[in-house]
Amino acid sequence: MAKKTKKRNTKTKPKLKSPNFKLSSQQKLIFGSLLIILGVLLFVSFLSHLFEGKEDQSLLANFPVRSNEYKNWAKQGGAWLSELFIDKGFGIASFIFSGLFFLSGIYVTLNLKKAKLRKHWIWGTLIVIWLSIFFGFFSHKYGMLGGTIGYEMNTFFQDYIGKIGTALLLLFGLITYAAIRFKANGETFTNLFKRAKKEFKDEFNSTKDNITEADDVPIDNSLTEEAEAIKSSFEIPLENLEPTIKNHSKLNPTKKDTELEVSITEPELKTQEIKPDVAIEVEEIKEEKSERDNLADKLVEDFGLFDPTLELGKYQFPPLDLLKQYNTEGITIDKDELEENKNRIVETLSNYKIGIQSIKATIGPTVTLYEIVPDAGVRISKIKNLEDDIALSLAALGIRIIAPIPGKGTIGIEVPNKKSTIVSMHSVIAAQKFQKSEMQLPIALGKTISNETFVVDLAKMPHLLMAGATGQGKSVGLNAVLTSLLYKKHPAEVKFVLVDPKKVELTLFNKIERHYLAKLPDSEEAIITDNTKVINTLNSLCIEMDNRYESLKNAFCRNIAEYNAKFKARKLNPNDGHQFLPYIVLVVDEFADLIMTAGKEVETPIARLAQLARAIGIHLIIATQRPSVNVITGIIKANFPARIAFRVTSKIDSRTILDGSGADQLIGRGDMLYTQGNDMIRLQCAFVDTPEVERITEFIGSQKAYPDAHLLPEYVGEESGTSLDVDIADRDKLFKDAAQIIVTAQQGSASLLQRKLKLGYNRAGRIIDQLEAAGIVGSFEGSKARQVLVPDLSALEQLLENEQQ
Numbered sequence: 001m002a003k004k005t006k007k008r009n010t011k012t013k014p015k016l017k018s019p020n021f022k023l024s025s026q027q028k029l030i031f032g033s034l035l036i037i038l039g040v041l042l043f044v045s046f047l048s049h050l051f052e053g054k055e056d057q058s059l060l061a062n063f064p065v066r067s068n069e070y071k072n073w074a075k076q077g078g079a080w081l082s083e084l085f086i087d088k089g090f091g092i093a094s095f096i097f098s099g100l101f102f103l104s105g106i107y108v109t110l111n112l113k114k115a116k117l118r119k120h121w122i123w124g125t126l127i128v129i130w131l132s133i134f135f136g137f138f139s140h141k142y143g144m145l146g147g148t149i150g151y152e153m154n155t156f157f158q159d160y161i162g163k164i165g166t167a168l169l170l171l172f173g174l175i176t177y178a179a180i181r182f183k184a185n186g187e188t189f190t191n192l193f194k195r196a197k198k199e200f201k202d203e204f205n206s207t208k209d210n211i212t213e214a215d216d217v218p219i220d221n222s223l224t225e226e227a228e229a230i231k232s233s234f235e236i237p238l239e240n241l242e243p244t245i246k247n248h249s250k251l252n253p254t255k256k257d258t259e260l261e262v263s264i265t266e267p268e269l270k271t272q273e274i275k276p277d278v279a280i281e282v283e284e285i286k287e288e289k290s291e292r293d294n295l296a297d298k299l300v301e302d303f304g305l306f307d308p309t310l311e312l313g314k315y316q317f318p319p320l321d322l323l324k325q326y327n328t329e330g331i332t333i334d335k336d337e338l339e340e341n342k343n344r345i346v347e348t349l350s351n352y353k354i355g356i357q358s359i360k361a362t363i364g365p366t367v368t369l370y371e372i373v374p375d376a377g378v379r380i381s382k383i384k385n386l387e388d389d390i391a392l393s394l395a396a397l398g399i400r401i402i403a404p405i406p407g408k409g410t411i412g413i414e415v416p417n418k419k420s421t422i423v424s425m426h427s428v429i430a431a432q433k434f435q436k437s438e439m440q441l442p443i444a445l446g447k448t449i450s451n452e453t454f455v456v457d458l459a460k461m462p463h464l465l466m467a468g469a470t471g472q473g474k475s476v477g478l479n480a481v482l483t484s485l486l487y488k489k490h491p492a493e494v495k496f497v498l499v500d501p502k503k504v505e506l507t508l509f510n511k512i513e514r515h516y517l518a519k520l521p522d523s524e525e526a527i528i529t530d531n532t533k534v535i536n537t538l539n540s541l542c543i544e545m546d547n548r549y550e551s552l553k554n555a556f557c558r559n560i561a562e563y564n565a566k567f568k569a570r571k572l573n574p575n576d577g578h579q580f581l582p583y584i585v586l587v588v589d590e591f592a593d594l595i596m597t598a599g600k601e602v603e604t605p606i607a608r609l610a611q612l613a614r615a616i617g618i619h620l621i622i623a624t625q626r627p628s629v630n631v632i633t634g635i636i637k638a639n640f641p642a643r644i645a646f647r648v649t650s651k652i653d654s655r656t657i658l659d660g661s662g663a664d665q666l667i668g669r670g671d672m673l674y675t676q677g678n679d680m681i682r683l684q685c686a687f688v689d690t691p692e693v694e695r696i697t698e699f700i701g702s703q704k705a706y707p708d709a710h711l712l713p714e715y716v717g718e719e720s721g722t723s724l725d726v727d728i729a730d731r732d733k734l735f736k737d738a739a740q741i742i743v744t745a746q747q748g749s750a751s752l753l754q755r756k757l758k759l760g761y762n763r764a765g766r767i768i769d770q771l772e773a774a775g776i777v778g779s780f781e782g783s784k785a786r787q788v789l790v791p792d793l794s795a796l797e798q799l800l801e802n803e804q805q
């Protein structure tokens with residue numbers, strides 16, 4: 001068993017440990033400075049290689065002879081590195097590598113964002129390659145500036161696409177770079193062109209301006225040197241202006257001068273036009289985050305959101321074709337039957353002097369609902385009182401009268417169809433309502449009277465009580481619930497605890513033990529058929545519940561959904577005992593049997609779970625044949641608002657389950673009433689046959705599984721008493737470590753030791769016994785953790801020292 005538990009521990013560890021690859025801040029400093037030094041060394045070597053490389057080249061043939069006198073500033077090593085990077089590599093573009101190493105050093109030392117550094121490396125390498133090819137293009141002129149790689153790549157390209165092709169390819173590379181790196185587009189280039197044009201124009205105009213201004217000033221016959229230069233650069237305008245300059249006259253409105261003025265005002269107009277287009281840049285105000293969030297963000301950035309399904313990443317959900325489709329599916333309208341029923345209803349009601357205004361039929365899979373609007377003045381209470389008489393007059397089994405239909409003000413009479421249609425599991429699972437549901441634990445129960453697929457969330461129920469006489473469809477109902485969850489939830493997200501005293505109903509699910517089932521650490525079979533083991537399992541679930549509440553409290557979460565979302569966002573540290581929590585669904589088939597044999601011992605933990613477990617993702621589904629008050633007690637009923645009633649034999653039984661009649665009027669074979677506290681809905685339960693369940697479990701069971709079933713916390717029953725006379729010499733090697741853990745956590749539980757020391761259940765249990773014998777923890781207290789009798793570590797040290805003397 002110890003082996004099994006160990007397996008489970010190793011199962012979860014690799015995932016949890018992945019973020020621990022991080023370096024400590026000291027290691028970062030050492031590694032970062034090494035990178036910086038390497039960057040500087042490369043730069044120095046490369047630089048000196050540019051000047052002295054040729055002389056070193058001949059010596060490198062005898063590398064590594066120590067006596068050789070290298071000219072490189074970093075001697076042999078530098079010469080060798082330069083030869084490798086520059087001559088045999090990428091040419092002078094290799095300088096970028098020295099920069100990248102330097103930058104990496106800074107990033108590592110200062111613990112900056114790694115994603116950015118990765119970007120620098122990717123772009124840096126691409127630039128190196130481009131430059132290498134670019135310089136290689138001119139290798140005939142500038143020798144090996146592009147290195148061997150640049151040269152070889154150039155000859156390769158030129159052989160295939162020629163010189164022009166290679167040049168265009170380089171240009172294409174440049175444009176692509178600008179487009180991706182600087183988000184450039186066609187507009188950027190036209191803007192660039194426009195700006196250049198404008199600058200040129202401005203310069204041109206200002207030159208003209210200077211010249212005109214100069215016209216205001218009396219000028220000597222000899223032109224200044226500047227004017228001379230302007231004159232030579234703007235030949236044509238100056239020639240036109242020449243006479244004016246020569247005559248020392250004021251600016252005359254000659255043709256050319258007007259042109260000049262216009263050209264001066266033009267840019268001003270343009271700027272006015274442009275002004276409204278100038279976009280205002282609003283600096284984004286970033287919300288300050290707490291240190292913990294920043295760390296979580298970083299982890300998410302580096303590793304992505306935590307994915308609980310990763311361990312069984314290749315798991316495939318069962319395909320729909322494993323479920324059977326029936327020919328008799330789909331509603332057929334039998335007009336004669338409808339007419340006949342309508343006439344009988346009208347006749348019967350008229351016997352009791354109840355007039356009808358209108359009647360409307362909704363045909364469901366097993367029953368048809370006739371909705372009647374009575375004449376004005378007819379009291380609903382009258383119809384309600386006549387319920388039984390009307391049912392008798394209609395002389396059919398399974399008639400139910402709903403007076404009034406809630407929220408409608410009409411009276412409903414449900415009459416069974418002569419030919420009922422099967423609601424296949426296939427049809428409800430395939431329904432969009434189920435497939436697209438965003439519920440936490442969606443269950444496709446069946447179809448309503450209006451033939452709509454009925455999907456409910458078990459997490460919202462939060463527990464389900466199912467009752468019905470034998471052979472009315474309970475087991476099929478349970479299978480429908482389990483099948484729905486199997487089709488929607490990954491093995492990492494939900495676990496079942498199955499209790500089956502009948503020993504035959506749920507055995508098929510044994511095949512998915514290592515995928516979906518949860519069990520006690522010491523039990524062989526995951527499906528519990530022995531009533532005494534049920535008590536241990538229920539108490540173990542109570543411990544799991546307490547542990548989960550503790551985890552939720554430490555994580556400041558109100559429910560499992562919030563907790564898991566936080567865990568996925570890596571805001572909870574696995575080293576603090578946090579882990580992804582799967583939903584746990586406890587299914588008890590034949591609860592009456594359990595209560596009869598175990599009584600209070602079962603009722604208490606069930607009631608505790610029912611009262612408290614909703615927030616932490618433990619949900620109970622309890623089925624019973626005998627819905628009597630001593631089985632479904634007040635405390636159980638109070639905590640199970642969601643109930644399903646299949647056909648029962650008496651009105652009293654119906655009252656016990658539903659707090660009202662109705663279940664006794666059902667027709668059986670999956671015909672059921674569902675209530676979640678208020679309205680009662682009549683449903684036809686989806687039918688899933690044993691071979692279908694077998695195919696599904698076979699399909700899941702044949703896939704890669706976890707090493708073991710999900711292990712629940714150990715629960716030491718009273719019968720496994722402790723032997724307190726443990727010799728000090730016989731103590732476990734880990735006794736002291738265990739004592740320290742227990743005292744630090746102030747929680748005397750074996751499961752804590754199992755987790756922290758990676759022990760098997762048996763060994764952890766033995767150590768707890770030894771701790772009890774040593775007076776460190778108190779005696780066994782049922783589902784609660786043992787009391788820790790030593791307040792702190794120094795007291796523990798003292799206690800152990802005293803023992804030695």
Ligand SMILES: Nc1ncnc2c1ncn2[C@@H]1O[C@H](COP(=O)(O)OP(=O)(O)OP(=O)(O)O)[C@@H](O)[C@H]1O
Pocket residue numbers: 422423468469470471472473474475476477625669670671684685686687688
């Ligand atoms: N939803 C359904 N649609 C059609 N037929 C059904 C449906 N549910 C049950 N039946 C029929 O009723 C039979 C008995 O159903 P089931 O075994 O579920 O009853 P049960 O209430 O579990 O009985 P028991 O308590 O004795 O185990 C099935 O073999 C099947 O033929």
